[in-house]
Amino acid sequence: MERLMSETNFPAESITIAEAEAMQLFSNLSTKYRQSILANMIQKLAGLFPLTLQGSITLFMAAGALRIFGYGSMDLVVFSLAICALAILIFCLFCSVISGVLVQRSVYRTLGSTDTTAKVINVEAGFPNETGFKLPVLNYFPLVKLSWRITFPDYIETRVRVSTSSELVEEIIPKKRCLAENVVRQFIVSDVLGFCRYSWWQDQPIRFKALPRTNTVKPLPLLRSLTAEDGIPNPSGDPEGDRMEIRPYAPGDSIRNIMWKVFARSRQLNVRLAEKSIFHSKRTVAYLLSSNNDEAAAAVARVALEAAVLGEDWAFGADGSELPCETLAESLDAIARSRAISPPFSYGLDNFLTAAAGQSGAHCIVFAAAEFAPWLANLKKTIGRHSGHFSLVLATDGFEDPQSFSIWHRLFFQEPGSDSSPLERASPKHDLINLLTELGQLVESTLVVDRKTGLSFDQTLRKV
Template identity: 65%
Template sequence: MDLVVFSLTICALTILIFSLFCAVVSGIVMQRRIHNDLRHQVEAHEPIRAEAGFPNETGFSLSTPNFLPLVKLSWRIVYPDYLPTRIRLSADKRLLEEIIPRKRCKSDTVIRAFTVSDVLGFCRYSWRQTQEVPCMVLPRTNSIKPLPLLRSLTAEDGIPNPSGDPDGDRMEIRRYVPGDSVRNIMWKVYARNRQLNVRLAEKSVFHSRRTVAYLLGSRNDEAAAAVARIALESGVLGEDWAFAADGAEQACESLPVALEAVARSRAIGSAHAYGLDHFLDSAIANAGAHCIVFAAAELTPWLGPLKNTIARYSGQFSLVLATDGLNDIPWPGLWQRLLLTDGRNRSKDEKNGGSRAELLNLLTDLSQLVESTLIVDRKTGLSFDHKLRKV
């Protein structure tokens, strides 16, 4: 019996030592090979462009480690985000990388965590490798329907509107008050009835040819970023527009640069600073211009700074709020709690969606400060007004 136990121990130690030798030697060889391949392909490798929620090939591939038996190679991307990575075997026996991002991101480098292990799982050799390649992941648009034409309103002679400046036609008539100019008095009316009336310019606005839009970042802003992407790609901002987002250094006036700003607006490390004030000061020469703001339909830290911006800025604002569904889910009953069905099977979009009561509180808080409000549900693709009526 002792000889049997001794023989089994020797066999187990032999297998363990052999697995350790294969994993370490293969790991060192693969690490040097991958390092040399990435160093020689710095300029030849194309930038990584992907869309969240779908399988995307990155163009990164490696040869299979077949110089030692019982060894397998795996890796995953850990920066700019922990991206779920799938490895496929091509027809020419190469390992192809495929990622399925969950959220948008933008970076100039990609870090992968490689692991060489034996097939029995006894030993593994791991390291991280950095590749200097641009990586941009755009938000998933789902079934968002085409948005109405988002155009800016600027105070000038055009459409009658109480929010505009008195730059329209002289059509407003009222009684004279101290301080009115004498040239505005209607002298013919005064000659008939001895009443002093004045004719003033009507407050009006017009559809500006230049549209300005901004994306506010927050924790659950993926739906807002998707709506901003749809607005940019479908051309609903018009021909002449300026766009920026939290994390962008300057205003964007072309589609590729604007899409990069949308992807970069999601902070990987520390949160981006509130940048709407800087954007309005630098990108808009006309102080009375109209600004369209994309944001998440939830109570977020940008609510207070946005109120201050609206109070300080002389122009008008329109809000486009986005969400991943309105979750009016009742409290589960006793049998549901006993059967462990209290929402464990809810989808991720439902967990990220906001409640109808919270959204109504947000709309009540902001509807008095902005010109108009549009709510877009990325899950269903429907749009609603400030009273949650379908548009």
């Protein structure tokens, strides 16, 4: 594809900047996709080789010692040790391969006899969860152990424990949210000495949904949008009522609105403006923007949906979802799906506003991570294009204050580490303030939520 694109001569005036960026993005995605396929193929081919690195080194050393010292120098001690090492290696290879074939058939029977179409794995990130997958304890040959792990979806820690009924029970701890229609496991049957192993990948068609961890996030205040009193905006401008609002004159005000009689008495320019006819609407639209560190934003959006703070009539959307969601179950699925497992999702707020709000200029609540992400430039363009107002809810896993220590302090003392997980990234206060300053002038209101403590802050990072 890259060669075809490089050899094709396009006229300079026929390709726009957006098309060039799209072509470059497609080229990068195709390169990453080919690299991932190549890495998976190499990994699978390596899994078919029955000897581990330790087993291969033992085989070469025993064979070399047997050839050079055992047969060449007729050293009986080296000869006996090399023969014993090769015999143990062959015995471990036989036990691992035979046990692996028997376990593989048992896994096929277990997955085939279970009605997987009626099962759904619903878990929450950060907590141990049982998936219901069980296998009998491996007791075909001695010195052989069985283990497996989930390779798809990613960011899942797999544990295997023995139950009271002598069964191997699968227990997982998801690190991030996800939504998938199948689960891929890698099974490994190996000997206790680490010489040989028999591994394979098994695909199970089952719906897997992991929701973000909410921690101690408190329910947000009732979020409602402001629309026209009659629900239909005026095509010529914002809905306006009687001229009741009075304020001092400002450059740009029309001279028709100046109160000339008051000016004749007090020599102060005041203007009378039309009162805007607005009310708290029952309709609210909300959207979740995805990025690399958006687990906290997804958790806040989940709390807002489950606590019903969006009102009675609402619509929710997220990156990766084509249509607006109007039920809690669909919205939670959209939150779990918003984290792309392989290629990243495209920016979809514009399409969501067109489908959910149309041309009514509804008030939109945007959930996003408290970081400078690729969606920032697109969000600015969306705010400039649409006539409705926007409210921004930023979420983070704590605030990070960069501290500078002297060279002697760093030499003799260990810097304090973070108590949170490496996947829970705290936002530096300096970057967060710059982000709030940049977006605070474009949106109607801004709220910062700390998932680590459950507290909320305003635009100046004061607790609310």
